[in-house]
Structures are given as C-alpha cells and as structure tokens.
Amino acid sequence: MRRVLLYLGLLLSVFTFYSHAYSPKEPCETCKKLVQRFHKGLEDTAKKNFGGGNTAWEEKTLSKYEISEIRLVEIIENLCDSSDFECNHMVEEHEEQIEKWWFKMKKKHSDLLKWFCIETIEVCCPSGTYGPDCLACFGGSERPCHGNGFCKGDGTRSGDGSCSCKVEYTGPFCLECADGYYSMEKNDTHAFCTACHQACKTCTGASEKDCLDCKEGWSKTNEEACVDVDECALEDPPCKDNEYCLNSEGSYSCKACDQSCTGCTGGGPNECVNCTSGFTLEEDKCTDINECETGEKVCFRENEDCINTPGSYKCTCSEGFEDKDGECTQKEAEVVAAQTEAELQNETEKSNNQHEDL
Numbered sequence: 001m002r003r004v005l006l007y008l009g010l011l012l013s014v015f016t017f018y019s020h021a022y023s024p025k026e027p028c029e030t031c032k033k034l035v036q037r038f039h040k041g042l043e044d045t046a047k048k049n050f051g052g053g054n055t056a057w058e059e060k061t062l063s064k065y066e067i068s069e070i071r072l073v074e075i076i077e078n079l080c081d082s083s084d085f086e087c088n089h090m091v092e093e094h095e096e097q098i099e100k101w102w103f104k105m106k107k108k109h110s111d112l113l114k115w116f117c118i119e120t121i122e123v124c125c126p127s128g129t130y131g132p133d134c135l136a137c138f139g140g141s142e143r144p145c146h147g148n149g150f151c152k153g154d155g156t157r158s159g160d161g162s163c164s165c166k167v168e169y170t171g172p173f174c175l176e177c178a179d180g181y182y183s184m185e186k187n188d189t190h191a192f193c194t195a196c197h198q199a200c201k202t203c204t205g206a207s208e209k210d211c212l213d214c215k216e217g218w219s220k221t222n223e224e225a226c227v228d229v230d231e232c233a234l235e236d237p238p239c240k241d242n243e244y245c246l247n248s249e250g251s252y253s254c255k256a257c258d259q260s261c262t263g264c265t266g267g268g269p270n271e272c273v274n275c276t277s278g279f280t281l282e283e284d285k286c287t288d289i290n291e292c293e294t295g296e297k298v299c300f301r302e303n304e305d306c307i308n309t310p311g312s313y314k315c316t317c318s319e320g321f322e323d324k325d326g327e328c329t330q331k332e333a334e335v336v337a338a339q340t341e342a343e344l345q346n347e348t349e350k351s352n353n354q355h356e357d358l
C-alpha cells in the first residue's frame with residue numbers, strides 16, 4: 001500500500017512539474033515583461049554611451065546612436081532570457097513591428113505597452129477591460145468590481161470580466177457584504193463592509209447585540225445578544241473520562257488529567273476526583289505510593305532489588321546479576337572476575353606461606 005501511494009505521489013509530482021513547465025503563459029504577461037525589458041534596455045544603452053567628453057563629433061555620433069539600428073539590436077538582444085520560449089517566440093514573430101515603432105512611431109506613440117501589446121499585436125487590453133474585444137469589467141472599467149475585488153482577465157485578452165471579491169464582499173459586483181460582515185455605508189456604486197462581532201454569523205452592526213444569527217459556540221440570550229456557550233457546564237459535558245474541560249470564547253477544549261488521577265476537575269495532582277491505583281491521597285494530593293518501603297516484601301526472587309516508579313514499582317536483578325530463565329544469575333564476566341580474584345588470592349596466600357616457610 002505504501003509503495004502504491006509513493007508511486008502515485010511520484011506520478012503526481014512529475015505531472016505537476018510538466019504541466020507547470022509547459023503551460024503556455026498568458027501572452028499579455030509575456031508582452032508586459034518584454035516591454036519592461038525594453039525600457040531597461042533603453043536605460044542601459046543610454047548609460048553605456050554617454051560617458052566621455054563632448055566633442056562636436058561625439059555629440060553628432062551619439063545622437064545618431066540614440067536612434068540607431070545598432071542600439072535597437074542591442075536592446076532586442078536582451079529582451080528575453082534564452083530559456084523563455086514564449087518571449088523569444090513573441091519577439092521573433094513581431095520583430096518588424098518593434099522596428100516600425102523604433103523608427104516611425106516612437107515619437108507619436110511613446111507608450112510601447114499601449115502601442116505594441118494592446119493596439120498592434122492585441123494580446124493585452126487597457127486596464128479595467130478584458131477578453132478578445134476588451135469589454136468593460138463587471139462594475140465598469142473605471143472601478144472594476146467597485147474597488148472591492150478583482151476582475152477576471154483585467155487588462156488581458158482572456159477572462160470573463162466577472163469579479164472575484166475580497167473576503168469582506170460578495171455578489172456579482174462585490175457590492176454586498178459577505179457572511180460575518182455588515183455594511184457601514186452602501187449605495188449603488190459604493191459599499192464598505194466591516195467585520196461583525198466575533199459572536200455573530202451574520203449581523204447588522206458592530207456589537208454582539210446586532211447579530212442576526214449566532215456563530216457556532218454562541219447562543220442568543222433573552223437580551224437578544226449572542227453569548228458564549230459554556231460547553232463545560234452542559235448536562236452532558238463533551239470531554240472524555242480522564243480529561244477536564246476548559247471553556248473559551250466561542251469554543252472549549254479538553255485536556256488530559258494528571259497521571260495520578262482517575263477523573264479530574266483540572267490539570268494538577270491536587271485536582272483529582274479519585275486517585276488512580278498506585279497513588280494515594282496525601283495532603284490533598286494524589287501521591288505516589290512507594291511500594292518498596294511499605295515493609296511488605298514485594299520482590300520475591302533472590303538477588304533482586306525493588307525500584308519504585310510513579311504509580312507502580314519494578315523488581316530487577318541486582319547489579320552484577322542478570323535474568324536467566326526467570327532467575328537472577330551472576331553474570332558470566334562477573335563469574336570470571338570472581339574466579340580470577342579467588343585464584344589471585346590463592347596465589348598470594350601460597351607465596352606468603354612459602355615466604356613463611358623460608
């Protein structure tokens with residue numbers, strides 16, 4: 001199963017990569033970028049060629065250069081990155097028009113974006129308009145979507161001119177308030193929507209008394225205001241047995257009891273309803289019982305120690321011993337060490353005896 005998922009994931013990422021890499025760019029975007037680069041090219045070539053002194057000869061050549069084909073070629077060479085297929089294609093296809101603008105139209109039509117992208121190759125529209133015929137966006141081309149949203153296809157030859165409204169607004173022209181917002185001012189062409197009080201789903205004003213509907217987690221009182229529901233005080237509280245409930249504005253949360261509790265009213269060992277086994281109530285707190293010190297023997301095997309743990313205890317073999325077939329046996333290494341020690345002891349005693357013999 002995991003392998004299949006992995007494979008599907010891989011397939012999906014490859015697909016996303018390709019669809020991304022090869023999706024044709026919006027031609028108006030390409031054109032706008034191209035015009036931007038043209039202006040950059042103009043700047044760069046202007047700097048490059050106005051450095052030195054100003055002899056009459058230089059001035060004549062420079063002013064010639066300013067409108068020369070050499071300068072245009074330099075600019076065109078840097079219009080697109082070599083990897084930008086759409087840009088290179090656009091330049092190739094419309095090089096003649098760019099030349100025409102450079103030599104003949106520049107003076108009269110100084111706005112290259114307008115002349116080239118909108119009017120000549122027709123890939124963009126004036127802002128506030130959209131689609132093949134550059135029609136006005138919903139809400140008009142002056143203030144598309146009444147300033148409360150974005151017109152789909154604005155400034156391009158694509159899209160449908162419909163509005164996608166900012167979060168506060170809704171309706172085809174973004175003139176109505178979305179749920180959770182109310183209108184401070186409104187007429188046929190303007191709307192200004194503001195957030196309701198956090199307790200309201202819909203409202204007519206700013207306060208919790210202006211709610212039409214309450215948001216989930218809030219309910220209407222007699223005074224018609226939406227107030228927080230205290231979920232923790234409900235007859236059937238929402239948390240599990242070993243959790244306690246924390247109320248909050250518009251919500252609640254369930255938190256785990258302390259490990260010493262069985263049921264609790266808060267987070268500490270002093271807020272238990274009952275102590276869990278292994279704990280006992282001491283000074284109003286559920287406290288760990290130390291089973292190793294009760295006086296009763298709890299670990300029964302030989303060479304075994306009792307270790308107290310929170311809520312319980314462990315019986316483990318003493319140091320130098322290990323559990324083998326249910327018994328605490330001396331470790332191999334320890335046995336060897338003990339033997340060596342015994343032997344050494346023996347040797348020493350022997351040699352001592354010999355010395356005494358002498």
Ligand SMILES: [Ca+2]
Pocket residue numbers: 217228229230231247248249250251252
């Ligand atoms: Ca609540």
